[in-house]
Amino acid sequence: MSVAHTAAFLAATAAGPIYSQAWEATATGPLFAYKEVMKGKVYYDLTKSWVSRYRGHAGSFACHTAGSYAVGVSISLRSCTKWRTRANGVAHRDRFEVSAGVHGSPISGTHELDAVLTRHGALQVTTR
Numbered sequence: 001m002s003v004a005h006t007a008a009f010l011a012a013t014a015a016g017p018i019y020s021q022a023w024e025a026t027a028t029g030p031l032f033a034y035k036e037v038m039k040g041k042v043y044y045d046l047t048k049s050w051v052s053r054y055r056g057h058a059g060s061f062a063c064h065t066a067g068s069y070a071v072g073v074s075i076s077l078r079s080c081t082k083w084r085t086r087a088n089g090v091a092h093r094d095r096f097e098v099s100a101g102v103h104g105s106p107i108s109g110t111h112e113l114d115a116v117l118t119r120h121g122a123l124q125v126t127t128r
Helices: 003-014
Strands: 019-028 034-044 060-062 073-084 090-100 108-117 123-127
Touching (some): 019 123, 034 073, 034 108, 060 073
Antiparallel strands (some): 090 108
């Protein structure tokens, strides 16, 4: 191991352990007409959580993933975003539109599925 690799390894171990967790958040419509699924993998070390590369690890997240479905309505993804929370957690938002029948129908509504992962690895899900 080179001097640089040794120094990086010692710095990483001195910073404490790193944990990881796969997660899934779902929003289900009335009468189970639709189900929107967001999934990911988060890393955390009890001081912060992250999905971007940090301390040699990068997590992931994706909106409208396998397991999402619609019956009699259509779902279209509007946005899929992430941001850092004030308490060193990471938050994800899946914003999607549900339309009666087909996409573009005059009968539609936009919904949001939020997943916040705390610096301790806890998952908090809200829908609106």
